[in-house]
Amino acid sequence: MLTLKHLRSIEAIHETGSITRAASRLYLTQSALSHQMVGLETYYNVMLYERTRPLRLTPAGERLLELAREVAPRMEACERDLQRMSERRQPGRLRIAVECHTCYDWLMPAMDAYRSHWPEVEMDLVGGFHADPVSLLADDRADLVIVSEPGRAREVSYEPLFRYEMLALMASSHPLAAKSRLEAQDFAQETLITYPAPDRLLDLVRRVLKPAGIHPERRQVELTIAIVQLVASRKGLAALPAWAVAPFLERGYVVARPVTAHGLWSDLFAAVRSEDATRGYVRDFVTTLREQAFMSLPGIESVPESS
Amino acid sequence: MLTLKHLRSIEAIHETGSITRAASRLYLTQSALSHQMVGLETYYNVMLYERTRPLRLTPAGERLLELAREVAPRMEACERDLQRMSERRQPGRLRIAVECHTCYDWLMPAMDAYRSHWPEVEMDLVGGFHADPVSLLADDRADLVIVSEPGRAREVSYEPLFRYEMLALMASSHPLAAKSRLEAQDFAQETLITYPAPDRLLDLVRRVLKPAGIHPERRQVELTIAIVQLVASRKGLAALPAWAVAPFLERGYVVARPVTAHGLWSDLFAAVRSEDATRGYVRDFVTTLREQAFMSLPGIESVPESS
DNA sequence: CTTATTCATGAATTTATTTCATGATAATCA
DNA sequence: TGATTATCATGAAATAAATTCATGAATAAG
Incomplete structure (x- = not known):
């Protein structure tokens, strides 16, 4: 049966032009995604993409892509609404600290996109230089820090963004x-x-x-x-x-x-307090960062698991 | 993760006002549907319906229902398009024979609804009285017959409609x-x-x-x-x-x-040639019959498995 | 108060998904 | 043009998820 997962897969395949890259962006193995597509193709008895390089969607694949584009945002909006309903506390706050200079280039548009989804979340940028910016989390002076290496402290959760x-x-x-x-x-x-x-x-x-x-x-x-x-x-x-x-x-x-x-490849992670890592508005901020980055920055890839 | 299945479930629960009846309409056990809902509720950490009789959706449940109503028809339209793409033969034909007088009351609106989904399928009604209407299938004088009892011939497939x-x-x-x-x-x-x-x-x-x-x-x-x-x-x-x-x-x-x-409960089935049973436009006709019936006929139920 | 119904839940089962390991095929480059 | 590297497909095994069965608890109906 057709699921949101399939739609996301088609989108990723279309955007990356490759099963391997799409799989990596979806945090799947190449094999899993290949099986998934073969499954869809068998179920509907149509080809979804041409087996050429770069790989292109067939008309049937394009039709699914069209569905993905009209349906996926609605499902995501609904999920956000449900998350809002479940967290009956104060609306959240996101004080963001950034380690690298160039990060602002993609962070600003991402914050704009996020603001339209979560208008009630108060966003702020933590300025100044900090020897150990991750410690801002424990000191409650920041809620999310963009860093280039995951640490190993259990109180901090590191979400991979891109490389x-x-x-x-x-x-x-x-x-x-x-x-x-x-x-x-x-x-x-x-x-x-x-x-x-x-x-x-x-x-x-x-x-x-x-x-x-x-x-x-x-x-x-x-x-x-x-x-x-x-x-x-x-x-x-x-x-x-x-x-x-x-x-x-x-x-x-x-x-x-x-x-x-x-x-020379560099990774980026979003560090958040572990207690915040499951909150809807925090997870969605991280998701938005990834999405916006992959949308606007050419040549980036997802962070491999081992990192 | 949210799937079309969940949306169908919410719709059925809303319409029937009961887990048991919704499950039966979805061809699931009551238990499966209950688990499914508890799973959703746990995932989003919200209640989806009040535990009262008749059962009512909470605001979170209503939000999912809203999503279902805007998303499900688009997914179904896409599935129909894919089916059309896969069957590159002649567009289908549906000659329909009816055994019971009252059937026309719900058959006509259902045919209208179906026509808008499959304009290329030619529909016709087979008139006159027939001692054994199911034999019209083998004789190639009808493609679908509405009957009140499933037979056991292997060349004919009986799809339960409602009771x-x-x-x-x-x-x-x-x-x-x-x-x-x-x-x-x-x-x-x-x-x-x-x-x-x-x-x-x-x-x-x-x-x-x-x-x-x-x-x-x-x-x-x-x-x-x-x-x-x-x-x-x-x-x-x-x-x-x-x-x-x-x-x-x-x-x-x-x-x-x-x-x-x-x-005194009577069942209805759609009889089709087994070779036709998997064709997209045939399956969708049966689905449309069910949907339209449950939508417009008060007090009907789904056919229990044993029948 | 007893008897139906109806929903929830745990364990067992079935089904689906994902990974791992590997083979086949197509693109790239000396 | 081979040799090399990339990529996709596939079967088997492992993992995860959905479904059913059996049953208990709560609620409405008689």
């Missing part, structure tokens, strides 16, 4: 632009342009350069646009999320290259 | 009106007014009077309204489906009484 690739950025006239990927040694003689943040938060430094014993000259700038401008002016290299550099590549002054053989 | 109670009808001034229920002997000295049909099709005669060896005087009339008129004029008794007599009871000239201790 993105960090790309090395250089002027298109830079000699290193000739290489298809950069390694740690390539940075040795360069200036590294970063946000003003401790090394712990700079994935390139912490996970690539420091382990290789390489400590390039450094320069710190606040704004992404300023970093790109300095790179274009051949003042040094930078490492930024793939989705953040995409708009600048079109103009051709800078180029982006992966770092190390498999690329 | 209704036959009530004895008499003038309100008739002495028997004093009794709360009638027995076979009560008919011995009366005239029985029936449709012009063989005894085999008259449930009162076949299942009550004949077994008791009672053969009252008879009079045959074509139209339901004429039967009621004769009864009101004290020309005799009649037995008609509860839903067919309901409109005449209001005026007060006739009264209706159950027959025998547990009432």
